[in-house]
Amino acid sequence: MEQHNSGGNILELWDNSQGWIHFLDAYLTEATEYKLRIIGSQADVRIQGIPLPFYQEQNGYHAVFITPFQFGTLKVFFNGRDFETYVYPDDRKMTEEQFNGMLEEILQEANSCFQFSGLETFVNASGRNREITWTQWSYIDQSFTQLKQLFSKIEKQPFRGIEKHVTMMKREKVKHSEQVTLRWLDVKGYGGDIPSHVQNEKKLETFNLYENQVLKQQLQDLSRLLRKYENVELEAVARKSAKYRGIVERWLNSPFIREITANKGSYTITQKFRKHPVYRNWYQWFDTLYKHNREGIGFDYPISLKDTFQLYEMWCFMKIVKILREARLVLNTSRLFQTKKDGIFLGLAENKESKIQLIGGLSLFYQRMYQFNTKRFHTFTQRMIPDIVFEGEKGIIIFDPKYRVPDNLGTALGEMHKYRDGIIHRDTGKRAVQEVYILTPTKDEHAEGLRYFREDFQQNYRIGAIQVAPGFVDDNLKEKILASFESLRAIQK
Structure with a gap:
C-alpha cells in the first residue's frame, strides 16, 4: 500500500467507531457520506478526477465526501500523487437476484393488468416481437462480457477430433500399410505390381463435432435475436445490440467457426456439455437467455x-x-x-x-x-x-x-x-x-x-x-x- 502522507500532509477520514483514521485504512461503503480532513497545509484532493473542496477550521482543512452509488475501485489524487482504495457494497443493497425478481414481478402484473386496459389494438401472444422483452435484453447487456470470455476460452482450446478421408496418393508417401490400401490393391487385382498412385486413408484434425455445431447454431440464433433489438425505438438499446451483433458476426467469421457446419433444429445437452466447465457455462448462458423468452409486456426505456x-x-x-x-x-x-x-x-x-x-x-x-x-x-x-x-x-x-x-x-x-x-x-x-x-x-x-x-x-x-x-x-x-x-x-x- 502507498504511504499515507504526501508532502507532509495527511488525509484522514472520520470513522464512528475509531475516530480519525488514515483515508486509505478506511472501510468505505457505497452511497455513504464521510467527513475528511487534511492535517497540514491545504492540498489538491480529487476523487475520481473531481476536485474536492475543503474549508479551514482550527484543526485542519475539512470536507464532506459521498462515495459513489456503485462499489468498486476508487481513484484518489492527493498532493500530486495517485492512490487507489476500494468501495464495498452496502449490505442494504438488493442483490442482482432481487433486481431480476422485481423485473419479473412487474412484467407479470403488467400481463395481468392488460385485461383491464381497454386497448383496441389486437394483441397476439405469438406476435412477431413477443420473443424480445426487457428482462431478456437486461440479461444480454449484463452478461455479454461473460459470453466474450467463454468464447475466447473455447476458441483457444475447442473440442476436436480425428476425421478420416480416403484419398489417392503417391505410393512412396504411404508410411503405413493401411487396411484400406491393401483392400484397394486386392480389389483392383494389382498383386505385387503396385501402381504409382494408390488409395489410402488420411487422418485430419477437425473441429466439426456436435458440440461445436450447436455452438455455431447458438451464435447464429443470437445474431438474429440481436438484429431484432437493433430495430426497437430505443436508441441506446439499438446501438448496443448493433455493437454486440458485430462481435458475434466476427466470431462467426473466425477460422475456427467457419470450419464447422451449424447444427439444424433442436439440440440436446451431451455429456461433453455437462462435464467440460467452459462448454457447460456456455450452454447455461444460452439456456438462461431463452428462459426470458416468454410472453410479456416490454419496457420502452432502459x-x-x-x-x-x-x-x-x-x-x-x-x-x-x-x-x-x-x-x-x-x-x-x-x-x-x-x-x-x-x-x-x-x-x-x-x-x-x-x-x-x-x-x-x-x-x-x-x-x-x-x-x-x-x-x-x-x-x-x-x-x-x-x-x-x-x-x-x-x-x-x-x-x-x-x-x-x-x-x-x-x-x-x-x-x-x-x-x-x-x-x-x-x-x-x-x-x-x-x-x-x-x-x-x-x-x-x-x-x-x-x-x-x-x-x-x-x-x-x-x-x-x-x-x-x-x-x-x-x-x-x-x-x-x-x-x-x-x-x-x-x-x-
Missing part, C-alpha cells in the same frame, strides 16, 4: 442495475396495482400501456403520469405532477412529483418509495411534509394530502423499535413508513392500501 431505486419505485407501484386488482377495485388500466410499432410497452416513466382508473371515482397515479396551474390540486411553491398517488375529488394519499434510507428515515419523513403542506385543493384552499407513507426495503433489524413503522404512530399522525421488499410478506402494505382506499372513498361522499 433501467441499469445501478439504478435500482428507479426499479424499486416501479415495483412498489405494481405491487399496489396488484393489491387493488385482486380486491376487484380496478376499472381500467389503459394508461399503463403504449402501443408502438414494436409492440405493447409498459408506459411507466417519470412525468408520464401513468393512471389507473379505480371504482368510486378514485384514481391511482405513478409520478403524478402538481404545480401552480394544475386544475383540482395545485402547489403555491415549487413543482412536486410524488411517486405513487391515490387521488379523489376531495383528497390525496401519497405512498413514496425510498430505496435505502434505513439510517435516515426521520429526514426522509420530514421531506414528506412538503407534500402535506404544499399541495392544496384549488376550490377550498385546504390541504389536500390526507396521509403520507414511505415505502422502504428496510430490513427487520433496522425497522424494529422505530416508531415510524408502528400502527399507533401512523394512526395518530397520518404519516409513517412501511416495509416493502422483494421476497417478504406484504400483509402490512395490503392492509394499508385497502384502508387508505376506503378512507379516501369515504371523504368523497
Whole structure:
C-alpha cells in the first residue's frame, strides 16, 4: 500500500467507531457520506478526477465526501500523487437476484393488468416481437462480457477430433500399410505390381463435432435475436445490440467457426456439455437467455442495475396495482400501456403520469405532477412529483418509495411534509394530502423499535413508513392500501 502522507500532509477520514483514521485504512461503503480532513497545509484532493473542496477550521482543512452509488475501485489524487482504495457494497443493497425478481414481478402484473386496459389494438401472444422483452435484453447487456470470455476460452482450446478421408496418393508417401490400401490393391487385382498412385486413408484434425455445431447454431440464433433489438425505438438499446451483433458476426467469421457446419433444429445437452466447465457455462448462458423468452409486456426505456431505486419505485407501484386488482377495485388500466410499432410497452416513466382508473371515482397515479396551474390540486411553491398517488375529488394519499434510507428515515419523513403542506385543493384552499407513507426495503433489524413503522404512530399522525421488499410478506402494505382506499372513498361522499 502507498504511504499515507504526501508532502507532509495527511488525509484522514472520520470513522464512528475509531475516530480519525488514515483515508486509505478506511472501510468505505457505497452511497455513504464521510467527513475528511487534511492535517497540514491545504492540498489538491480529487476523487475520481473531481476536485474536492475543503474549508479551514482550527484543526485542519475539512470536507464532506459521498462515495459513489456503485462499489468498486476508487481513484484518489492527493498532493500530486495517485492512490487507489476500494468501495464495498452496502449490505442494504438488493442483490442482482432481487433486481431480476422485481423485473419479473412487474412484467407479470403488467400481463395481468392488460385485461383491464381497454386497448383496441389486437394483441397476439405469438406476435412477431413477443420473443424480445426487457428482462431478456437486461440479461444480454449484463452478461455479454461473460459470453466474450467463454468464447475466447473455447476458441483457444475447442473440442476436436480425428476425421478420416480416403484419398489417392503417391505410393512412396504411404508410411503405413493401411487396411484400406491393401483392400484397394486386392480389389483392383494389382498383386505385387503396385501402381504409382494408390488409395489410402488420411487422418485430419477437425473441429466439426456436435458440440461445436450447436455452438455455431447458438451464435447464429443470437445474431438474429440481436438484429431484432437493433430495430426497437430505443436508441441506446439499438446501438448496443448493433455493437454486440458485430462481435458475434466476427466470431462467426473466425477460422475456427467457419470450419464447422451449424447444427439444424433442436439440440440436446451431451455429456461433453455437462462435464467440460467452459462448454457447460456456455450452454447455461444460452439456456438462461431463452428462459426470458416468454410472453410479456416490454419496457420502452432502459433501467441499469445501478439504478435500482428507479426499479424499486416501479415495483412498489405494481405491487399496489396488484393489491387493488385482486380486491376487484380496478376499472381500467389503459394508461399503463403504449402501443408502438414494436409492440405493447409498459408506459411507466417519470412525468408520464401513468393512471389507473379505480371504482368510486378514485384514481391511482405513478409520478403524478402538481404545480401552480394544475386544475383540482395545485402547489403555491415549487413543482412536486410524488411517486405513487391515490387521488379523489376531495383528497390525496401519497405512498413514496425510498430505496435505502434505513439510517435516515426521520429526514426522509420530514421531506414528506412538503407534500402535506404544499399541495392544496384549488376550490377550498385546504390541504389536500390526507396521509403520507414511505415505502422502504428496510430490513427487520433496522425497522424494529422505530416508531415510524408502528400502527399507533401512523394512526395518530397520518404519516409513517412501511416495509416493502422483494421476497417478504406484504400483509402490512395490503392492509394499508385497502384502508387508505376506503378512507379516501369515504371523504368523497
